[in-house]
Amino acid sequence: MSEKPEYSPKMQTLLERVAEFTDLQHIMAVLGWDQQIYMPPGGAEERGLQSAALGRILHEKFATEEFGQLIADLEAEVGDLNAETDAARSVKTVKRAYEKQVKVPLPMLMETIKAQTMGHEAWVKARAQSDFSIFQPHLETLVDLRKQYADLFKPYDHIYDPLLDDFEPGMKTTEVKEIFDALRPQQVELLQEIAEKEPPDNSFIKQHYNEEHQELFGRHVITCFGYDWQRGRLDVAPHPFTTEFGYGDVRITTRYLKQDGGSALFSTMHESGHAMYGQGVPEKYKRHPLGGASSLAIHESQSRLWENIVGRSKAFWSHFYPSFQMLFSQHLGGVSLEDFYRGINRVEPSFIRVEADEATYNMHIMLRLEIEIGLMEGTMNVADLPEIWNSKMQEYLGITPPDDAVGVLQDIHWSGGMIGYFPTYALGNLASAQLWEKLLEENPDVPDEIARGKFDTILGWMREHVHQYGSKFEPQEIMLKATGSKITPEPYMAYLRKKYTEIYDL
Amino acid sequence: MSEKPEYSPKMQTLLERVAEFTDLQHIMAVLGWDQQIYMPPGGAEERGLQSAALGRILHEKFATEEFGQLIADLEAEVGDLNAETDAARSVKTVKRAYEKQVKVPLPMLMETIKAQTMGHEAWVKARAQSDFSIFQPHLETLVDLRKQYADLFKPYDHIYDPLLDDFEPGMKTTEVKEIFDALRPQQVELLQEIAEKEPPDNSFIKQHYNEEHQELFGRHVITCFGYDWQRGRLDVAPHPFTTEFGYGDVRITTRYLKQDGGSALFSTMHESGHAMYGQGVPEKYKRHPLGGASSLAIHESQSRLWENIVGRSKAFWSHFYPSFQMLFSQHLGGVSLEDFYRGINRVEPSFIRVEADEATYNMHIMLRLEIEIGLMEGTMNVADLPEIWNSKMQEYLGITPPDDAVGVLQDIHWSGGMIGYFPTYALGNLASAQLWEKLLEENPDVPDEIARGKFDTILGWMREHVHQYGSKFEPQEIMLKATGSKITPEPYMAYLRKKYTEIYDL
Structure with missing residues (x-):
């Protein structure tokens, strides 16, 4: 970080911590990408444990008092968190994420990660068999965990607010x-x-x-749009998504339907839009608090x-x-x-x-x-x-x-x-x-x-x-x-x- | 681990720690697999940092005095480490790995991981251009680091012994x-x-x-051999390899040569042999000190x-x-x-x-x-x-x-x-x-x-x-x-x- 002298020593410490945090989150994304696209069925149980282990490490490393103190110090240093400087907004972003982390007790976090893994497996089976009863108990657990989560953020205007805020910062x-x-x-x-x-x-x-022709055309179109293949790739997944493993690796997926010649194309264009956003966040925000969307x-x-x-x-x-x-x-x-x-x-x-x-x-x-x-x-x-x-x-x-x-x-x-x-x-x-x-x-x-x-x-x-x-x-x-x-x-x-x-x- | 009452409480602690250790090593394997097969060029730098971050965590978590003490306590508890019980051999295996870990100072470990990542990238380029000079300085660094590594294990009969021992336990x-x-x-x-x-x-x-026909035939042959597809998959990689993400996920790769109809087949059979060994290690050794080869x-x-x-x-x-x-x-x-x-x-x-x-x-x-x-x-x-x-x-x-x-x-x-x-x-x-x-x-x-x-x-x-x-x-x-x-x-x-x-x- 020595090439960024505009940051104070404390700020540089924050940036180094966030860089490591980001690395681990991107590792988590790699595990998820593989899980959805390539993992054989036998790998599910251990993959769940691997993701949980990583989640626990993320929590242990960053939900610490010492990290909270660093943020508090920086808040004092920066002053107005809404000032339109990178420093102020970085502290604001990290503080927001930190507060969401520390509010969640570790057992609840572990239970949630496990419920998500099992919920996903159950959902895959339930959807394949069109049998909601397979998924129902898992969804009940997940909803219950979400209620417990929301309650950590009391007082709220509405119990749905804390959930919404995870995806739309500041929205009610x-x-x-x-x-x-x-x-x-x-x-x-x-x-x-x-x-x-x-x-x-x-x-x-x-x-x-x-x-094959669908793929050829889809690749051509998003190349014309400006999707950067040096920093991305396209795979096939049952449920199309975009995922980021860093500034230099923003991947998309699509799916081909048997009786529809347009679905995969529009889905590819859709994901390319997400991915070009990811690829468009400047390099100065690589492994940085402001490196997201x-x-x-x-x-x-x-x-x-x-x-x-x-x-x-x-x-x-x-x-x-x-x-x-x-x-x-x-x-x-x-x-x-x-x-x-x-x-x-x-x-x-x-x-x-x-x-x-x-x-x-x-x-x-x-x-x-x-x-x-x-x-x-x-x-x-x-x-x-x-x-x-x-x-x-x-x-x-x-x-x-x-x-x-x-x-x-x-x-x-x-x-x-x-x-x-x-x-x-x-x-x-x-x-x-x-x-x-x-x-x-x-x-x-x-x-x-x-x-x-x-x-x-x-x-x-x-x-x-x-x-x-x-x-x-x-x-x-x-x-x-x-x-x-x-x-x-x-x-x-x-x-x-x-x-x-x-x-x-x- | 409560379903294994044959282990003492300390032994169970060891097994739990090793289980987490194994999860993280398997995550490292996922990162490496993707890096060799699917990662776009732009992802290389950050992937190197991600692997390094994980390596550092593995080191920090396990090269601790407290873990060393646990091993020492268990050694006393077990007695003869060469006794043919799972407990004795587990302690022996973990002790061996632990001693190799603690001997390496963290800065040397970090430098090694970095040199490996950069060495790999340089080698890819050097081989593509058939220009040894691109790889030479990296190899010099790597050799120097290996000498430093070997010297940590003095006295030895031969400087090559500590390196050989990493791959062939006990061999001189x-x-x-x-x-x-x-x-x-x-x-x-x-x-x-x-x-x-x-x-x-x-x-x-x-x-x-x-x-396509080569692939069809290769898949057929290793299916006949007994490769378990529920716990594996086959991809294409420039340099064929086998990798394990756990008991339930042992993957292989192959490569197809332009002017050779046998190469990919024999390579597929070769990797299937590695993989069937991995798949054949019993389930009781899942996430266990004896779960390797x-x-x-x-x-x-x-x-x-x-x-x-x-x-x-x-x-x-x-x-x-x-x-x-x-x-x-x-x-x-x-x-x-x-x-x-x-x-x-x-x-x-x-x-x-x-x-x-x-x-x-x-x-x-x-x-x-x-x-x-x-x-x-x-x-x-x-x-x-x-x-x-x-x-x-x-x-x-x-x-x-x-x-x-x-x-x-x-x-x-x-x-x-x-x-x-x-x-x-x-x-x-x-x-x-x-x-x-x-x-x-x-x-x-x-x-x-x-x-x-x-x-x-x-x-x-x-x-x-x-x-x-x-x-x-x-x-x-x-x-x-x-x-x-x-x-x-x-x-x-x-x-x-x-x-x-x-x-x-x-």
Whole structure:
């Protein structure tokens, strides 16, 4: 750290400690990546113990009084933790993480890690057999542990606040509810208008597409976007995700569906958005307190932007469709660009969140948020979830899942005890359109550039307004700086309405 | 550990500590596996730091006075460390590892880990460009660190002893020299006799074989051998290896050569031998002091047995050749079983150790051993290695490598500071034939079984006489118990002479 003389000796000690902390977290990520992608079944038990051992070491090394004292000293040294210097924000970030660590007693942490490992294994089996009862006791344990966790942060305005705060620093349950309350009627109205129209045909994409060609095309597209392969790679995983092992190694995964030629592509574009955010955090923040992301919603704003606002746009396909059509000539030989574009943007209530179109996606999130709040408030029981899920699906989207595998068991999150995560997806949608609106205002030629296969203005703008800050600013600060406003539903609804008015002739 | 009431409370404490130690070592193995197979180039620097962080934690956690005291207490409790109980041998094993750990000062350990990481990166580049000068300064550092390491174990009979002991517990340099001195003239004589004969044609195998079919066949063969896929997997790596992440996860790798249809197959069989040893150590030794292997030579006896004694035998191919011929009909349609068998056993001085035939392989090892001893004694300089290498190749095998990539730079070992490892390959060859001789004596039907594609007698015998003991016994103890004699060259030379007399009509 001697090359950074701007930091005080105490600050340098902090940075060295955080660097080691970061190394261990990245090791944990390697274990998780392998577990989800390559590990044989026999490895599960010992892998769980390995992750637990590492988690325990992380806890022991950093939840110490001495480290707390260092933070306290630095707080005094730095003064205002909200000052916009790297030093102040580093101390703020570390303090936040430290306080979350020390609040959790070691036995609870150990129990949680174990419950997550076992919950994940049970969920995999439950989903494969579409049998919720296999997962139910594990989810009960996990929900109970989350309640115990939330209670460590009393007093709170709402029991869901501490969980939400883990993913959206500074965000409150009431704020999210307000945003969703404003959004819901507008989404419902749009969906009703669309439902009255004839849906475009998309049968040409709901077929078996050659996987190798899908991979070739997906790799090509994200290379054009600006994904850096020297610092990343693409693998296949049952549930696509992005993971970071450091500044120099940000990996993505995708999955190929048997009867859908678009799913893997959009999923690859989505993950590349996450990964380009990770790759865009500057090298000076390598192994540094500010080396992360602002929040999951900001992360999701990047992934949804590349997947949807860019990847499902007319401009994008006006450039890429000829290549795509060439690779999948037997499916698309007779399909015009216009029909293709309309087809891949067909609005259709569906069971699976990650396959949902842009107009229905947020409804999936609202359903999950209501369940999560219900579970935490104790007004819903885990045992009733399949029924609650199915009735809410009927209410919001007018369809009922045929089984729990495509219903309440579809998502991985709860199996790892992640409650409070889902709303960030919808917030990310809203943020993506809000950032996009501003980007277009400043760069009106961007749609033309996309139509020429050029994406550097977009990536450059995101680097400047989002990525370069790492985790220095909270999500609402990022949005305020970049767009002049906190997260608000209007730009997203305007974007949706414009897009679907054209496609559906509303 | 409460289900093991045969252990004393102190012993249970030891087992719990070792279990955690083992978890962390297995995490280290995961990091290394990914680094060699999947990591993008940008990840190298941070991965090195991650491994170093974990190495430091292992050292800090276990090189403590308190842990030393626990071992001392247990030594008093157990009495004779050479008693053939699990408790005694566990204490012996842990004491051995502990003493090696505490002798190394932390700064030297850190420097070594760093030098290994950088040495590996430099070696990769040097080999790719066939430029020894890129690797030379790193190797000089590594050799110097090995000398410093050996000196920690003074007094020794020979400076090479402490290095050898890391891989072959209890083995001395003089012992190895004696074995090699007895072996060398017999190998040279056999090679000379062979050189006077017309070599069989092997051009049919030195061609491009379809990789997918190679993989299919390789997977099939090791499945027949008994490799457990529930607890393993096969990947592609530039330098094939086996690695263990626990009782339930023992992985292998292979590599496909462009102009050789046999290399990947024999390499896969080789690694499966290592892996079946790992998978054969009983579950009671999971995360246990005795959960490892006896030594590298014993490990190599398993890999060489399955690769060569089984995999290059007439009996093996009498069963598998029809399938192999079917898959590679365009290459082998007109090649008889007899010609195929003779071809894959052609003796030919060659540059690359891992591609060497059984008759020349040990010469590659002798060359390396002499260089390693020379480097450690200080009678050879790193700078002169390319020249020394080439002149010894000329002396032993009558050929001179065209460049350093297929000469002194071919092996990964020195790049990771592994000096003292190579002799275990030759010792493993000798041990493989010695075990095989005994196995045949007790099970004369085994060749017939192989010819019917049955391998369970072989695997069962190895499980009983080798695998079941884990690391409980030293290599010479294993050999004595299994065969009635320590490692000796006679069975291997008898095996080679019989095999090549038939093939070459000596």
